[in-house]
Amino acid sequence: MSLDVDKIEKSLLVGKWDNNLEGSLPSSLVEIAQNVVDGAFHAALTSQSSRDLFAVKLPSDNLRSRPLDEWFDLTSTPEGASEEGELLRLILGVACLHAFVQVNWTGPDLEFKPLDVISISQESSEVVTEEYLHQRSISELAFGGEPAYHLARVPILLRLAKFLFELPYTHCRSAAWWRLRAWLVHEQVLDEPAAVPSDVLASVDPLIETFASHPDLAGRLVLEQGLLEHHLGHDKSAAEYFVRAARATQLEYELTGALGKRTKFQLNDITQLVLLAESSKREEDIEGISDGDNGDHTNADKPAEAADSSRLTIPETLALNDDTLLEQTQFTSSSAAESGNRLNHLDPSSQPPLHPLDQCILLCMCLNVKNTSPAHGLTAEQMSPYVARVISHPRNWSVHTMALLLRSRLESNRTRTVERSTLQLQALVDQMPTADSTIAERLMYVYQIPLPSKWEMEKELAMRFLSIGVVKSALEIFERLEMWEEVARCWQSMERGDKAITITRDLLEGRKAEADTVISRGKAAGSDRRHVLDAMREAKLWCLLGDLQPDHALEHYGRAWSVSKETSGRAMRSLGGYYFAREDFQNCVTCLRRAVTINPLLGRSWFVLGCAYVRLEDWEGAREAFTRCVTIDDEDGESWSNLASVHLRMGEAGQKAEAMDAKDAEVNPEENPPKQSDEKPQGIPFSNKLLAFRALKQGLKYSYENWRMWYNYMIVAMDVGELSEACRALTRVVEERSAKDGEACVDEDVLERLVDAVTRAPANPDEAVEAGGDAKSAVRNPNEGHGLLRRVTDLFERTILPRVSSPRIFRARARLLTWQGRWNDAVDTYLDGYRCSTAGMMEKGETDVEKWREAVNEVGDMVDILRNFGPRVEDYNWKSQARSIVRTFMGRTKDFEDEPEWSRLTEMQEELRREEGERDG
Structure with missing residues (x-):
């Protein structure tokens, strides 16, 4: 009976042991694999097979000068057959990765030390200490010019896992998937995201076809691809992966509305956002029963608490205890508003529990809402239903932790919820070292959720303290985490920048040890840290010192670049910013070119x-x-x-x-x-x-x-002939600027060109259609003539004229009305324009001759307009109106009677009298 490699691989991937493997050929591999799936990493990594694989082969003299991957002969196959050798390497790689995630993400602490895993000779034991392994591993984990977090626990495990997953595999198809997971973890150890090798995502694509018959496996893989894209900042691509994952697991979901109450004193029901979601029915497949609910993931009749909590320990969920807000939205309708899909049978207040994998997908989708929504206040409202849907039915320790963390983030900006937000985050941090749930359960879905590491979660708690003014507590956390940039920020917020500089200098010069780590490793606090600090960490501290001492920034950034042996992206970014601020753009380009070459993300x-x-x-x-x-x-x-x-x-x-x-x-x-x-x-x-x-x-x-x-x-839209878009843009400019800038917010040249574009077409719609067609059935060009008319009309009537006015605006509007044959409105608009013109607003006592001459021209233009259009208006005495305009203007400007242009006014007056007399005669 041969070893079933596929079944072991699937058990490792889903974190649930396949009991059918117990009847396979007895093999140490089966025992090691089961130990890994069950979370017994100590037994797996201290087995004889593991110690043989992780035996240091180099002589002690060469250890310090050679990289870690050359210490071991990882291609050896102690089990004999190449298939078993590959499987052993894969299993032990999974054990190393899981153990690293356990100690740095999910807790609790490991039961073994790095030197329990690595076999070294007595001679080499003096060279290879735990301190040295930690230092070398952190140094080698630096990637893309970004340092790894120096207090990450047991980093040698991540290095070993990556060594094993980078090896070529012929028989173990899931090796590429585990390589993806290792990169996903590695990215979260770095200070900033760095571009991963191009084949990391591509290499797992064939596996989607391989696992097509196992929807949950395919869904996991697609979801993890999306999470890697999310960590790299590719939000659009990540969103596509999340939707594909939901499609793979056949998760049905819809964000809709249902009547309900949100406060204790609310009298009337109003529509509340709700996420309707239902998992597909799952038989006992490769995942088995993962959460103590007898395999029925759609049993809505069974209370969620009874189904889930009877055999499941979950993180503490703090109550809100507010005097106004309800603990959760109380839906009063048994169905959602106008739900027209397959979910209209769900009661918003009593939805069935979701499968944990589907909960992971919803949390990732919720994360993507945050990434792709504008900052208009809708984001929290959109995300809350996703989180509430997951929190309502706890199914897995890590997934519920992630949901509570997201809720804590959403509630951090509201006065009524900020207290619970901070306390909940503190509770999540405190639960990590506990053993209130099994290791296997904590790790089962950890790669399918964006769960932050322990230090990131503690940093988030410190930032929360900082945001509410609890600076001292924040400072204590940052100092314990040895996040010196944040420590410096705290001291600066307390107006003690000198303290931040002193701490940074002491760290660089060895007078201050990074105390907690040093003590735990049995070193004296005053030991020389220059030998312990790896190059990337030291470069980061020099950059920090440059930030704190602007007068010496150039020197410090340059030192950081040289210390890192020209690999620190942070140093080049800082130098580039330094030169840009001083307008030395050539040097800025040189530095930033190097920076983006190191880390292009x-x-x-x-x-x-x-x-x-x-x-x-x-x-x-x-x-x-x-x-x-x-x-x-x-x-x-x-x-x-x-x-x-x-x-x-x-x-x-x-x-x-x-x-x-x-x-x-x-x-x-x-x-x-x-x-x-x-x-x-x-x-x-x-x-x-x-x-x-x-x-x-x-x-x-x-x-x-x-x-x-x-x-x-x-302006650009006018140039390329997209006049409809130009009209929309002018609308937005006026809406944004009119209150402050008045008529200056209207680009009158653009406005007149828009009117020109409309009026150059025949006014009769049928005449505007070629070949004598029917205007009703013709397709109109939205950038000219009748196709543009509605937009330009709305621009005048709804946007411009209710807010601002000027003579040119009124004249442009009047030209449009004239083209439409609306003579009465056109004349009225021309008169409105005249009233706000120089002539219409000129008062007695004016002495500016040039201004008066301009006004005379405006009077003449208005008289000509009345003469041309007045007769077209029914029952309208345009001549009387024209005489009144001239007479009023002359009465206000008698001081200019000696000017030559005065005769033009008297001629206009006489001509209007004659015309009126001829009409009366």
Whole structure:
């Protein structure tokens, strides 16, 4: 009977042992694998097979000079057959990764030490100490110019796991999946995300087909791919993976509304957001029964608490205990509002428990709502139903912990919930060392949720303390975590910047040890830390000192770069920012180029680099930089705007931009707005303008309140013939600026061009259709004639005229009314324009001759308008109106009787009298 490799691999992946394997051929591999699945890592990693694999082969003289992966011969196969050898390496790699996650993420502490896992000779034991293993592992875990967190527990386990998963595998198909998981963990150990090898995601794609017959396995894999994309900042891609995961597990969900109450004193039911969700029915498959509910995940008749809590220990869920808010929304309707899908049978107040994997998917989707929603206050309201749906039915220790953590974050900004938010976060931190649930349960879904590490969760608690003014408690946590940048921030908030500088210098010069770690390793507090600090950590401290001492920043950043042997992305980012602030853009570009080469995932570095290129008028470089910005974060409205500006500047420089995707452009909205089209050089290619238009259109989705971007968008839209969009942009500019700037908020040139675009078409809709067609059935161009009319009319009637007025605005409006044949309205609008013109507002005692002459022309124009259009208005005495205008103006400006233009007024008056006399005669 051969060893069933596939079944063992599946048991390792889902964290649930397949009892059918007990009848397989007796093998130490089966025992080790079962120990790993059950969380008995001490037994697995101290077995003879493990110690043989992790035996140090190098002589002691070479250990300090050679990297860790050369210490071991990991390709040896002590079990004999290559299939068994591969499986052993995979199992032990899983054991190392799980043990690292246990001690740093889920708790409790490990029962063994690193030297219990690694076999070393007596001679080498003097060289290979736990301190040295820790230092070397942390140093080698630095990746992409980013240091690893130096207080991560037992980092050698993560190094060993990565060594094993990077080996070639022929028989174990899941090795690529475990490699993905190792990278997912590794990313969270780094200070900043760094780009993973390109094949990490691609290598697991074939497994989705392999596990197509196991929906939960396929769902897990897709969900983990999405989480890696999330950690790398690729939110759009992550969202697609999360939806695919839900599709794979056949999770049905819908965010809708149902009548209910949220407060204790609420009298009337109002619609509340609710997430309806239902898991698919699962038979006893590879996952078995994971949560003590007899395998029935859709039994709505059984109370959730009875089903889940009877055999499950979960984290403490703190009550709100508020005098106004209810503990949770109390739904009074038995069905959701207008739910038209397969979930309309669910009662919002009594939904069935969800499978833990589906709960993971909902929590990840909730996370993505946060990433892709604008900051308009809707995010918390959208996320809350997702979290509430998961919290209502606890099914797994880690999943419930993640749900409580998300709820704590959502409640941190509301006065009525901030207390529970902070206390809940404290409770989650305190539960980590406990053994209130099994290790296997804690690890079962840990790779499918964005659960932060212990130090990140404690950091979050300290930041929460800092936000509510409890600086001392925050400082104590940061010092214990040895997060010196945050320590410096605390001291600066207490106006003790000198203290932060002293601490940093003491750390660098060895006068201050990173105390908790040193004591735990049995070292004297005054020992020389220069030999203990790895290069990336030391470089980070020099950068911190540079931040704290601006006068010596250049020296300190340079020292950080040299200490790191030119691998510190942080040092180059700091130097780039230093040069940019001092307008040394050439050196800024040099430094930031190195920084983005080391770590290309940080959008801020690309943004500053793009701005430096703009100052140097290197448009190709600027386009590349801002394109990378919007590739990293396609919701970066400012970068889209800057990219648009760069495309236009490239055109001014005679360079033609090539079309990329639908993502293209941006300009600093505060600086160098695009010139109006009549002022632009004629040499800008139309393709450049079109790219700029598309980029601004994309950016405005995320910078809706930025009137400068709307103004730029309006000008570019006019240039490319998108007049309907120009009309929309002018509407937004007026809405944003009218209260402060009055009539100056209206670009009257653009407004007149919009009216021109409408009025150049025949006024009769049927005449505007070619070949004598019917206007009702014709497709109208939204950028001219009757297709544009409605937008321009709304622009005047709903946006501009209720807010601002000017003679040009009224004249433009009157021209539109004239084209429509609305003569009465047109004459009234012309008169409104005259009343707010120079002539209409001129008072007695005016002495400015030039202003008076301008007013005379306006009077003449108004008389001509009345003469031309007045007769078309039924029952309208236009001549009397015209005489009144002239007479009133002459009465107010008698001081100018000696001016030659006065005769023009008297002639107008006489001519109007004659015309009226002729009519009467």
